[in-house]
Amino acid sequence: MGVKVSPIVVEIIRNAVNSAAREMNSCLIKSSFGPGIYEMKDCSVGIFDKDAKLLGQSSGLPIFLGNLEICINIVTEKIGLDSYREGDVFVMNEPYLQGTHVADVTVLAPIFHKGKLHGFTAVRAAMQDMGGKDPIGNADSTDVYQEGLRIPPIRLCKEGTLCEDVMEIIAMNSRYHTMMKGDLNACIAACYTGETRMNELFDRYGTQVMEESAKEIFRQSEEIDRQAVQNIPDGVYEAEGCLDNDGQTEEPRLLKVKVVIQGDRMKIDLSGSAKMGKGPINCGRAQTIAACRVGYKQMINPKSQVSGGTFQNLDVVVEEGTFLAAEEPAPCGWYFTGLGLLIDLIGKALSPVMIKEAAAAHYGDSSLIIFRGYDSVRKKQFGICEATSGGWGAFYGGDGQNCMINVVNGDLKNWSVEFIEDKFPLRLLSYSIRTDSQGPGKWNGGAGVIRTYRVETDGECHLMLWIERTRTTAWGLFSGGNGKAPIAIVNPNTPDERRYLKTNTLSLKKGDIVQIQTGGGGGYGNPLQRDKKAVQEDIENEYITEEYAKEFYGYEA
Structure with a gap:
């Protein structure tokens, strides 16, 4: 049975973990070599518990923040929870797993306290160049191989020691070798910074208090979301729109959104949207789900913080073979093209019954x-x-x-x-x-x-x-x-x-x-x-x- 934690301690820990995430983000930005990170802030960070549930995050790209836990789960499924070691760091950018394009690199690390796994830190940052047929990116790719180096989930650091061969392979495939190394090292430093701050909290409050506080934070998030959805009339709400084209043909790309409200649950169904495109408009399923979460959050308690309890009453249906569920070798260079439209369409669908919440x-x-x-x-x-x-x-x-x-x-x-x-x-x-x-x-x-x-x-x-x-x-x-x-x-x-x-x-x-x-x-x-x-x-x-x-x-x- 867990220890009883006062509401005051819960709030202190909630804010402390988010503060730790902000420090991670600051570390990443201030130590990076690439202007896309230090100047444009094309990055996001998060801190998670051992079940990959979100504990804290800094401001960043919402579509990154919406699926970092998916990357943690992917690594865990690959190596097993017992295979993590203190000081390990993993790296990946595989579009069909994490849902983005090859330029977005995810780096994550386990959090150990006194020899026991208690959570994870994760960073996603856009790299200046990952190789490919054109510098930085291209608008006319027809398959993923033209877009640059793909990295499956692999160790970048093993028990605190950098895997130099992995670093060299990644850096040598970029036109900016030194910048790539600097940015990856900044990601590693950010992950370690988050681990250090979490260990300080574990030392101060104890792991039991931290875990019980997290459970309460999750419970609160889920409860207020369920109440908000419960207040929306049951029904089916629909909207659709078109993207101009896929970059290779002039055919418009249809995006269909059906929002189903039933009690305290919401389902966003994207069935009927356009098939995968020949050009780089395709998006991995994980990132489509993240965009649906952003659309949901814009309408449901937008001022409350996101945690591991958020989105528990949200189901997303993405039809196989559509440009929102990219499969190899579909090009994904501009995967985010349809996501802004998708997020807007969720609000449009719900606008008849959420007049004051919709924009x-x-x-x-x-x-x-x-x-x-x-x-x-x-x-x-x-x-x-x-x-x-x-x-x-x-x-x-x-x-x-x-x-x-x-x-x-x-x-x-x-x-x-x-x-x-x-x-x-x-x-x-x-x-x-x-x-x-x-x-x-x-x-x-x-x-x-x-x-x-x-x-x-x-x-x-x-x-x-x-x-x-x-x-x-x-x-x-x-x-x-x-x-x-x-x-x-x-x-x-x-x-x-x-x-x-x-x-x-x-x-x-x-x-x-x-x-x-x-x-x-x-x-x-x-x-x-x-x-x-x-x-x-x-x-x-x-x-x-x-x-x-x-x-x-x-x-x-």
Whole structure:
């Protein structure tokens, strides 16, 4: 029988474990070599009990946080729980197991206290380059082998000693050997940091108190979730939307969502969605489940912390053979493309019975832009991959947020102007609100951005773009209007102007200009009911023009 733990101690331990996770994240970011981690924060960490149930996490990418425990279970199934040793560290990036692409590397380690296994620490971080046919990534891969090195679950450290041969194999398959080693070592350090902090808590409170506190935290999370779902009317709620294409064909990719509420349980059924694509749009099942968890969490107690008790009343059905359950050798380079749409569709499906909790759709896409080539000033190869911000959907009582990273990327940051100009042969000519991009409504959707780059190298330079959500733009709710679709323009307002959504190796020369205009969020409610003073302020702030205000709001100057 477990010891009795007071509610005060439970709260102390809840916050202490999350604090330990934040320290893990800080260790990872501050000791990494790659700017994708230390500058863009393309990473997540978590601390788990011995059953791989979440104890604590730091802010990060929600779709990473939603399935780190799956990776722990995969390793445990492979080696057995009794085979872990103190100081062990495991690494993997296999897309069909962890659900992402090869650039996302998962590193995890067991937590031992006084010789006994008590839990795990886990890190996922995006590496700058994992090999493959093009630096950083490509928009036209047709199988996973073109996308880079695949790593099954293997030991990176054995009882505290680095497996040098494994490290060398991984590093030598990257175009950035030193950066790869530095980032992997940062992941190892983060895992060990979490183990150290957990051992301090075990020493202070004892393992029994820690375990009983975890059980209570899990119980609380599960109880409040079940109560919230119980309050939703039983029924079947559906929504669907389309991605533009798979990067190889022009065929739109259908995504169907059916949400079934029965008592205190929710089922998200994705059956009927498009089959696997020829291009790199496919997503592993584990990551699709993680995205469903994000969509669930947005609607069910979004302000409460996630723990091992969360999602216990959620079932996810993913149909085999669809692009949401990728199988070898399907390319998975841009696996996250459909996940923003999926998360939005869950909210749309439930919006008729969750009017005040649902939001209109956000721009939903990472709107990736990659420059790569040779820097003639710094005399070296360069590569930069940027996820661009856009507009979020409006909700009951409030406008959508302007210029935010999409829901899939969570805490990820876009590159600052200063960082880009200091590190790469690029000049930022503009970074501004995209006027008239938001969906109109009683509450407006958020605005997208305009970001304009000029090439500053005499050397080779290529552009890769992966822009989505032009067929199914950010929809409005309850008579709200849609947000504007995204676009990228090369050499705008010149005789050489060209427009793109996806391209892999578009050659650029010094002086060429690339402008990306991201999508806006959907509006909520009838635009004619918008407060006239708010419309005037939007015009003054240059969020909208007078012409836009006249068309959608009946505005008269």
